[in-house]
Amino acid sequence: MLIHPWDAAGHEQALAYVRDHAFGQLIAAGRDRDLPVVVPTQFLLRDDRTVVLHLARPNPVWAAVEENPKVLLSVAGHWSYIPGSWRAEPGTDPALGVPTTYYSAVQLVCHAEIVKDAEGKLEILRAQLGDLDPAAGDPAAMPRLLSGIQGLRLSVEEVRGKFKYDGHKDAAHRGRVAGHLSERGGPGDASALRHLPRP
Template identity: 30%
Template sequence: MYVPSAFRQDDLVQLHAQMRDTGLAVLTSAGAQGLLASHLPLLLEPGEGEFGTLYGHFARANPHWRDLAEGTEALVVFSGPDAYVTPSWYPAKAEHGKVVPTWNYIAVHAWGQAEVFDDPERLVRLVRRLSDQHEAGRGQPWSVDEAPRDYLDAMLRAIVGFALPIRRLEGKWKLGQNRSAADQSSVREGLATSPNPRDHELAARMNVND
């Protein structure tokens, strides 16, 4: 990922927060089967290793896990809020017209090599923790323990788990930091009043990261 210094995010707490906030990550690798990408919900253990460890699982029918089992390096992409930025929001447009459209966004990239496993007890612990993470906050959260054990065992046989210690972590917060304060303020206001709710989220992040 190309990361100019103005957009670089090195704060591990913020990087981990964005990773947890990204519901569905994209795990990519280039191995014997070529370039592969899988969309996966992941669990982050921040205290395991220098940058944390990611846990997840594939459908056993997905051939992607086989490349990871062979030691192929993986890149995991966590995409945060993003929004189109029109030149019309820049006060500089009225001053000299030397403005062009851009796209503001937040993204985190994590690299590592995964350990693949299919031990049923280890898998059920992973599935339970992933479910608990995404059920949290619901009025009546569903639990893995509600499923009949024979059904659960059959489902566990259909997946393969992995642990991916993060060896390298990179964050990009492209929020207009290279623009003037007036331009940044105007873009933030434009995003905050946009009819697209996704734009509002990015506007809020611009406030946080002033």
């Protein structure tokens, strides 16, 4: 992921984003494969250095992780297309403005440990359910669920965050774009507005 100085997210900002967007793509390159294994998955960032999740036992990711435990967890949320005419400088031809897309994305480079023992899997399930569904019963009472999964514990080695919202432009420029976003009200526009000054 290309990260410019003006759209780089700080460490804490990036981790806060991951906590708020606990669904991403787990990418395991394995060894000597034509393509990596990419798994959409829910996860839990337990602390600044640890992610836990569980997946079904037949998932192809397990073989790739056994081949190479270095994985990438990629998290990206709403995006918003910004027409070139919105970004053209005042007094210039709107047709000469350069379009872009606003978005936030964080990538966690991790070392993956497969968790196969029952107690380890229960610990992961209890943590995830405690976060997502505190009223759920104890997973220890669901042996079929437990036997059908394996857990993953990811040790975070590097955090890469990008918040692409014209951070290299001045406040007046971003305010103009914010005005257009407010008027349009598209699916990703409210998220983009939270990163821009109001007009």
